[in-house]
Amino acid sequence: LNTGDVIDIYPYEGVTKKHNTNEVLSSWKLKTEILLDEVRAGGRIPLIIGKGLTSKARQSLSLPPSTAFRILSTELPEVKGYSLAQKMVARACGLPEGSGILPGQYCEPAMTTVGSQDTTGPMTRDELKDLACLGFSSDLVLQSFCHTAAYPKPVDIQTHHTLPDFIRNRGGVSLRPGDGIIHSWLNRMLLPDTLGTGGDSHTRFPIGMSFPAGSGLVAFAAATGVMPLDMPESVLVRFVGKMQPGITLRDLVHSIPYYAIQNGLLTVEKKGKKNVFNGRILEIEGLPDLTCEQAFELSDASAERSAAGCTIQLSKNSVIEYLESNIVLLKWMISEGYGDVRTITRRIAKMEAWLSNPNLLVADKHA
Known part of the structure; x- marks a missing residue:
């Protein structure tokens, strides 16, 4: 595309064409069909509030759920298991125990x-x-x-x-x-x-x-x-063994980016920058005996990694x-x-x- 080009966008077909022609400039797919409802409602927040009000009003009138809104697809790929973060989000969504929300799901x-x-x-x-x-x-x-x-x-x-x-x-x-x-x-x-x-x-x-x-x-x-x-997707950080004498909590915090750099998953230079943590959930295992105050040192540092969130598996x-x-x-x-x-x-x-x-x-x- 160049500045000044006139294009036609077909949201239902998922294509962008040159104006008044059949020349396809690009093909694409909506992340979720719900986006179309969000545009019609004037944004995600008005849609969520409107759906909630509609649902409550229909319940009070003993009416079945509204068919005016698009429903998320329930077809999910088979998975061998769910991470801690995926289980937490599933519980917060009211799903059955043991289930999870997969990356990319709304x-x-x-x-x-x-x-x-x-x-x-x-x-x-x-x-x-x-x-x-x-x-x-x-x-x-x-x-x-x-x-x-x-x-x-x-x-x-x-x-x-x-x-x-x-x-x-x-x-x-x-x-x-x-x-x-x-x-x-x-x-x-x-x-x-x-x-x-x-x-x-x-x-x-x-x-x-x-x-x-x-x-x-x-x-x-x-x-x-x-x-x-x-x-978001998750990145697993697993600590193995026991903390050695002289190793401090700050050493554990800094070890996460250090080993990411060692493995080519994180770069310091701005050019061609890599950051495996960016926009992902950092899931930390192998440190169950940390106190919750110590665990916050690790979770807090996930902000410096530009992570979307952080979980730590602690002992009961x-x-x-x-x-x-x-x-x-x-x-x-x-x-x-x-x-x-x-x-x-x-x-x-x-x-x-x-x-x-x-x-x-x-x-x-x-x-």
């Missing part, structure tokens, strides 16, 4: 935990107003003020005064300026094997998995409780110890006047429910 998993930080917080607030959100559908939404607390500009001070109540009034949890980094708090509120998102590229959960997003998608996840996702004992400590912290938050109290209490109850029957998802051997 899905709308539930976002159990959503984080909003202060530099994008005002934009997220505007997006929530546009969505007419009066109450969060996500189980827990956390707002922090870690980026602007130290040297606030006048507009930041105004945000500090107005944003906390906006979040709490919708059932969210609001931290206070000076409380510290969002990740340190958000990690203490997580539920095992659940998904979440946050308006910061370093929103990387040590238990469960997160898909960082922009302010608009964070607002959408908070308001509706789900997030549209094209399932590590997660149990972490959750028991987190319950104490959340109870302290209630005693110190943090809110929304109902949301914090609900999260404590879910943590205690998991502790009463602790089970973690595990990747299949031949995933």
Whole structure:
């Protein structure tokens, strides 16, 4: 194609032709047929909201599901097994235990935990107003003020005064300026094997998995409780053996890109750059005895690899110890006047429910 060319695009046929001729310039295939519905609806978000409203309205009227929307193909290739990330996403989509979401599949998993930080917080607030959100559908939404607390500009001070109540009034949890980094708090509120998102590229959960997003998608996840996702591919990083004397946690973090460079999967030079982690989920195995705080060092570094997300297979004992400590912290938050109290209490109850029957998802051997 050259600048000024006039072309005809045939979305149903999947071809691009020269204007008023039958000369085919290119052939292509839609990633998913749902794209056509998204264009008709004016975007993915209006489509998801419209489908949800239609479904609820028809249920209340005892009508069968609508046939106005395209349905995702249920034909899936045979697989030998699913990875941990694929199982987590499948559970968040309400699929039967043991099933998984394959790379390239479109899905709308539930976002159990959503984080909003202060530099994008005002934009997220505007997006929530546009969505007419009066109450969060996500189980827990956390707002922090870690980026602007130290040297606030006048507009930041105004945000500090107005944003906390906006979040709490919708059932969210609001931290206070000076409380510290969002990740340190958000990690203490997580539920095992659940998904979440946050308006910061370093929103990387040590238990469960997160898909960082922009302010608009964070607002959408908070308001509706789900997030549209094209399932990324995964890269398995398996540690073998035991940590040797003198080897630190930072050595483990740096060993991942180091061995990728050694194997030609990651290059430093800009020209002809390779990055096997880019846009993929980093799935780490072989370090089950790490604490959850240590696991965050590894998952957090996946942001520097431009990975879409990160999972770490931890032992049950590590997660149990972490959750028991987190319950104490959340109870302290209630005693110190943090809110929304109902949301914090609900999260404590879910943590205690998991502790009463602790089970973690595990990747299949031949995933």
